[in-house]
Amino acid sequence: MTEMQYDWTFDSPAGGRQVDVLGDTEAATAAVQSLLTGSTGEPPAIPVPADCLVTLPAGLYRDDQIITEAEVRELTGADEEALARVRSNPLRMLETLLELGTVRVGDVPATSDVLPQLLLGDRDALVVAIRRITFGDEMEFSGIVCDHCGDDFAATISLGDLKSQTATSSRLTVPLRKGGCAIVRYPTGADQAAMLADPKATDAEHNSVLLSRCLIEVRDTQGNVTPGSANLVKSLGIGDLRSILRQLAAAQPGPRLLQTTIEHEACGGEVPLPLSVADLFRDF
Incomplete structure (x- = not known):
């Protein structure tokens, strides 16, 4: 051999x-x-694609600095199954969507402890970014009724064109009808969860819970200060409460989803097309 x-x-x-x-x-x-x-040196750094990065309108205050960069990722088939299981609960679906689609906020992993700390506008910005990276920038709508001519029409919007605003301050001062003012902060995800914790509560009760958390203080015309509380909220006039809620909504940083409009090309009219998280992920 x-x-x-x-x-x-x-x-x-x-x-x-x-x-x-x-x-x-x-x-x-x-x-x-x-x-x-x-071959045992540091591995080469792989850059994050630009469409995965989000600039938060307000940002997260952490370690004496404001973090305004976040990273999102494309949702997968496994994510779709997870979202389908909680679709009947809008708040739980929103929380699940953010937990699945957000990778980090600054250098901090986007955990269920971090995400509720973000303002509602920052959370909306993340939702829009997750929608764009998963399905693309464009969304088609049909059956839109024109307020100007009454015709039905279909149109396509670009999510990249959504208007957005940033926060100029962490607090908002709202004048009260009989003088003085209310000092409030912008609501966070944790505030929203507390507001919607009781599904049987009325809208008025939801608003009271939200304001009891966000009302910092009330100052009268003499300069006296009363710290915010649930009892103080219930003592305020209905007109003042509604004014505070309106101004919070108007000044809230983030994409103006509820103020989205679209042009009806046939007549040239500008038609309101308010969007929600459910609209952005209507295919789920």
Whole structure:
């Protein structure tokens, strides 16, 4: 029987010569070790695609700085199954959507502890970004009724064209009808969850819960300050309460989803097309 011959060789790291594995085992071992040593450096940094990055309208205050960059990702089939299981609960669907589609806020992983700290406008910005990276920038609508001519029409909007506003302050001062003012902060995801915790509560009760959390204080015409509380909210006039809620909604940083409009090309009229999270993910 003819003896089997092996001719495996390694390139020598010094000078490009070949090393005979069987004839010079010491040199072969040194060559392998050299290759391993040369491959243990830091892996190359892989840049994050631009469409995965979001600039938050307000940002998260953390460690004495405002974090305004977040990263999102495309939703997968597994994510769709998870969202389908909570679709009957709008708040739970929103929370699940954000947890699945948001990767990080700054250098902080986007966990269920971090996301509720974001203002509602920042959360809306993340939802829009997740929608865009998952399904694309354009959305088609049909059956829109023109307020100007009464005709039905279909149209396509670009989510990249949505208007947005940033926060100029963390607090809002609202004048009261009989003088003085209310100082309120913008609501967060945690405030929204508390507001909607009782599904049997009325809209008025929901608003009271929200304002009891966001009302910092009330100052009267004499300069006296009363700290915010549930009892203080219930003591305010209905007109003042509605004014506070309106101004909070108007000044809230983030994409103006409810103020979206579209032009009816046939008559040139501008038609309101308010959007919600349910509209953005209507295919789920």
